[in-house]
Amino acid sequence: xxxxxxxxxxxxxxxxxxAGIVLMVVLLSGCQSQQSDVKQAKSPVKDTxxxxxxxxxxxxxxxxxxxxxxxxxxxxxxEGLVNQNQANQPIPGxxxxxxxSEDGLKYTFLLRKxxxxxxxxxxxxxxxxxxxxxNAAPKTASPQNYIFALIKxxxxxxxxxxxxxxxxxxxLGEYKLEITLAHPAVYFPSVLTLPVTFPLxxxxxxxxxxxxxxxxxxxxxxxxxxKEWIVGGHILEQKNxxxxxxxxVAIKYVKVLPTNTLSGYNGYRAGEIDIATPPPxxxxxxxxxxxxxxxxxxxxxxxxxxxxxxxxxxLDKLEVRKALSMVVNRESIAKNVIAMGQTAAYGIVPDxxxxxxxxxxxxxxxxxxxxxxxxxxxxxxARKLLMExxxxxxHPLRFQLSYNTSEFNKQIALSVMQMWKTAFGNMLRVTLAxxxxxxxxxxxxxxxxxxxxxxxxxxxNAPNQYVYQFTCHADSNxxxxxxxxxxxxxxxxxxxxxxxxxxxxxxxxMKVAMENYLxxxxxxxxxTVLVKPYIGGYHPxxxxxxxxxxxxxxxxxxxxxxxxx
Numbered sequence: 001x002x003x004x005x006x007x008x009x010x011x012x013x014x015x016x017x018x019a020g021i022v023l024m025v026v027l028l029s030g031c032q033s034q035q036s037d038v039k040q041a042k043s044p045v046k047d048t049x050x051x052x053x054x055x056x057x058x059x060x061x062x063x064x065x066x067x068x069x070x071x072x073x074x075x076x077x078x079e080g081l082v083n084q085n086q087a088n089q090p091i092p093g094x095x096x097x098x099x100x101s102e103d104g105l106k107y108t109f110l111l112r113k114x115x116x117x118x119x120x121x122x123x124x125x126x127x128x129x130x131x132x133x134x135n136a137a138p139k140t141a142s143p144q145n146y147i148f149a150l151i152k153x154x155x156x157x158x159x160x161x162x163x164x165x166x167x168x169x170x171x172l173g174e175y176k177l178e179i180t181l182a183h184p185a186v187y188f189p190s191v192l193t194l195p196v197t198f199p200l201x202x203x204x205x206x207x208x209x210x211x212x213x214x215x216x217x218x219x220x221x222x223x224x225x226x227k228e229w230i231v232g233g234h235i236l237e238q239k240n241x242x243x244x245x246x247x248x249v250a251i252k253y254v255k256v257l258p259t260n261t262l263s264g265y266n267g268y269r270a271g272e273i274d275i276a277t278p279p280p281x282x283x284x285x286x287x288x289x290x291x292x293x294x295x296x297x298x299x300x301x302x303x304x305x306x307x308x309x310x311x312x313x314x315l316d317k318l319e320v321r322k323a324l325s326m327v328v329n330r331e332s333i334a335k336n337v338i339a340m341g342q343t344a345a346y347g348i349v350p351d352x353x354x355x356x357x358x359x360x361x362x363x364x365x366x367x368x369x370x371x372x373x374x375x376x377x378x379x380x381x382a383r384k385l386l387m388e389x390x391x392x393x394x395h396p397l398r399f400q401l402s403y404n405t406s407e408f409n410k411q412i413a414l415s416v417m418q419m420w421k422t423a424f425g426n427m428l429r430v431t432l433a434x435x436x437x438x439x440x441x442x443x444x445x446x447x448x449x450x451x452x453x454x455x456x457x458x459x460x461n462a463p464n465q466y467v468y469q470f471t472c473h474a475d476s477n478x479x480x481x482x483x484x485x486x487x488x489x490x491x492x493x494x495x496x497x498x499x500x501x502x503x504x505x506x507x508x509x510m511k512v513a514m515e516n517y518l519x520x521x522x523x524x525x526x527x528t529v530l531v532k533p534y535i536g537g538y539h540p541x542x543x544x545x546x547x548x549x550x551x552x553x554x555x556x557x558x559x560x561x562x563x564x565x
Contacts, residue, residue: 048253049535049553052264052276056232057256060213062195063135066143068546073256074195076237076550077220081109081128081177082192086552087542088461090189094123094199094221094244095177104184104497105152111175116242117201118218118225125171127199133164134205135196144196150188152180183495186502190460193547223249223551232258237550250537250554265530274532280408283339284528293533297341299352301544302457302525303466304412305345306401308518311480312450314397319389321517323382324451326370327423328416334523337415338408341528345521346371348513349466350458352524352544358463358507367515379423386427393426399450402433404440409453412522444478452478457525461545463506464494470513479518486512 057070062078065071083093095109115123134140136148138160148154152168168180181188191197201219208217218226223245224237237254240246259267261280267273278287288295308324310316330344343351346368351359362368370378391397401417403409410432417430435443444452459465467490468474472482486509493505513519527546531538537553540546 046555047251048255049251049550049555050255050257050272050274051550052259052261052267052273053235053256054259054261054264054277056258057229057235060218060226060229062198062200063131063140063142065195071195072548073235073237074198075222075547076224076254077218077222077226078195078198079115079222079243080192080195080198081111082189084190084193084547086539088190088545088547090193093192094128098189104186105181107179107181107188108172109177109179111177112244113175114244115221116244117221118240118242119201120242122174123199123221124174125177126174127201128177128197129169129171130202131198131200132169133167134200136167137164142196144194147191147194147196150181150183150185150191152182154182184497185494186496186499187460187462187464190462194459223549224254227253234258245551249551251550254550268530268532274535276530278528278530280340284341284526285339287528287530291530294530295528296531296538296540297526297528298540298542298546299343299350299544300457300525300527300546301350301353301461302455303345303348303350304453304455304522304525305348306416306520306522307444307449307452307454307478308520309447309450309452309479310518311447312399314389314391315399315450317389318517319385320391320397322367323385323389323424324420325517325520326378326382326385327375328419328520328522329375330522333412333415337411338523341526342523343526345524346514347521348470348510348519349463350524350544353458353461353463353466354503355542357503358510361507361510362514365511365515382423383427386424391427396427396429397424398429400431400433401451401453402435402440402443402449403453404437405434410434413453416520416522445475447478447480449478451520454478455525458545463510467493467506467509467513470509470518481516481518483512483516485509 053069053072055069057073058067059065059070060073060077062074065074079093081093081095082090085091094111094115096112098107098109100107111123111125113122117123132148135142136145136154136157138158145158148158148167153162153166154168156162157164157167170178172178199221204217204219205212211217215226215229220226220240223240223243225240226235227238228234228236235256237256239249239252243249257264257267257273261277264273264276265279268276284297308315308321314320334342334344345351346362347358349358362371370381386397401413403413413432417432420428420430443449444454456466467486469476470481470483471477471487471490472484489505489509489512493502493509496502496505529540534556535553536556
């Protein structure tokens, strides 16, 4: 089974700054003065939205982007066939409408005739054909070219076995586009919200080569254009007068700053930044007390878990894996260690994927009845399982618990290790190991670990990438398991013609993975954003992907358009 038969997971370290933890005493000591500052804040007259983006943007090339930092800006500068609203639902973008053939294989898109490039020229079907072919070509080395495997001949094209002209996309006229899939995919419209599928202006790329993404070179079709890009400094976007929905774009300029979370937080407090992410170490309840009308917190389609390497002696036993999972108190970790609104995780996908339809799958599995038990009963049963597997005080189970370096990850690992020690005593001997992210990722991917922390966030609001990593030959299957029925259900789900069939087969695959305890889920992630009270238009309650577009926002003091949801 090829890795590019699914939406590949995007793994982020989710590592958090030790500096943020250390300085929390200083930050919280100023609570009273901060509260006073918030109450006295006035709505300024301004035309520039200032955003803290946490780090430098690696690229503004939609075909090369593979990170949320780059995408935050790319979503402003470009627009694909399909857009999304603040509930991550696909809505018309450059395509004003589309239809799907009865067999689920052909998508026909009708493009807006008023969609323009930033130089005033029309965005045509040919611009999408060029972008798809360019990004699917092996020489481009797009990190998200796996997406094209959904399209007819896409796998062979990305592997260099067929020319890009054989990719299943063609223009049926200037404003009509046809995409033929390799197999039905009910989630395909959501895939088209990813930057790798956005149109590209070929003349600019031909003329400027790699520097086409620089100011004065870039021709884009989004709500904003690129005015300045100072590496290590800032990015300045300017409202695009040729954007088809320009009348509903309220803010003239957007300034994006590459600050870490602590610097961004301080800039927010000082009134220099309008939107920022709070640093680690501040509890959500404390943050809401400091900024009662400025804190937005919502579930994020990401999950933290521990891979269990089933190739290792001892960990290859189901009884052992189940025992280890049973005694981890997820609720305690979420409430007392993380304390930013996260929730306990028992499944292999984030709870709120597809509006939570898989959230309580564990309740359908007899082997998960322990979730409702007291910790005392859990420990009794877990100890029995470990003894049945052949372990005792005299013959303890030994393994290493690994994590990528960060104080935050360390605290979670220490908590889990203490829970195991409390439950199993001398029946278990666990040591901790940590490495910097790049080294750690290589260690995990090579299978050179026992139990290892990982965090994974979704590309789209569907469980593909999470289920895929439990299939036999998935490149992301760090635990080394091979249970064929998971792959069979997964494939049936991918190729389902109806949403119902897709959901049912993905759920079946999840249940098999869960019953085999291949990972230890820890928590469902939550994201928190600080937004100044004079900014309107932001409704993140159902934005579980945390994809954000500046065109949603307006300044309440100078509101000139209707709120754009």
